[in-house]
Amino acid sequence: MASAIGKWKIEHSVNFEEYMKAIGVSDEKRLDAHKFLSDGSNMTQEISDNGGSWSIKTTTAAGEKTITFKLGEELDTMTLDGRNIKVLFSADGDKLVENQTGNGFQCKHVRHGDGNTLTMILTGGGQTCIRTYVKC
Template identity: 40%
Template sequence: MTSSDDNYDAYLKAIDVGMIQRNLAGKAKPTEEISENGGRYTLKTLTALKNTEINFVLGEEFDEETFDNRKIRSTVTRDGAKLVHVQKYGENEALIVRTFTDTSMEVTYSAQDVISARTFRRI
């Protein structure tokens, strides 16, 4: 899936991503690949600059390394056609909700009263 976005820089700033990393992330046009095998999910985010991958089981907390190399704790759950991803970093929390349709994945990012939306079209 490839993306378009809205208010993403403000979201990245809200989760304490530095200016250089925000600029790089804003220019990147990521592709996300999601797969499931035997209850274990893999989410790959691919860009020209850097690729990341997380592996998880729904409802189980796991260690995640973000694209800007922060170490955080995350949990992903499923709610119908949505994957709800909670990231804990320090005393703060970010929420990423991925909603799947036949043609796209709508992603809402929120942290500290900042909301961003991205649309990934299915390819």
């Protein structure tokens, strides 16, 4: 999972709109997501491990959100579109796996770094989205 540590800027997304629809993101919030989270938005994710206490700081033009967690410990938080969820992070080899459960949906985000590239695969609602980030 050390390969995911660093600061990453969004570069490219495949199937983002369809994925958001599949997990129940409202029309209004999808418009915001395209503005603040899509390719060309300059959104960043900074992933760090401080002795087993992990954090992911997401920064967009609309603001920033930091989630702090320990692997294997479920926590209550909110999606970027404001829905309450339970999240459980784990390791799968060198991949950081995030499982989200909310009202009426479940999804999985898998992050894996490879040199100067971070690939994030999002699955939920029968859809898969692949997001590629570059190291800042």
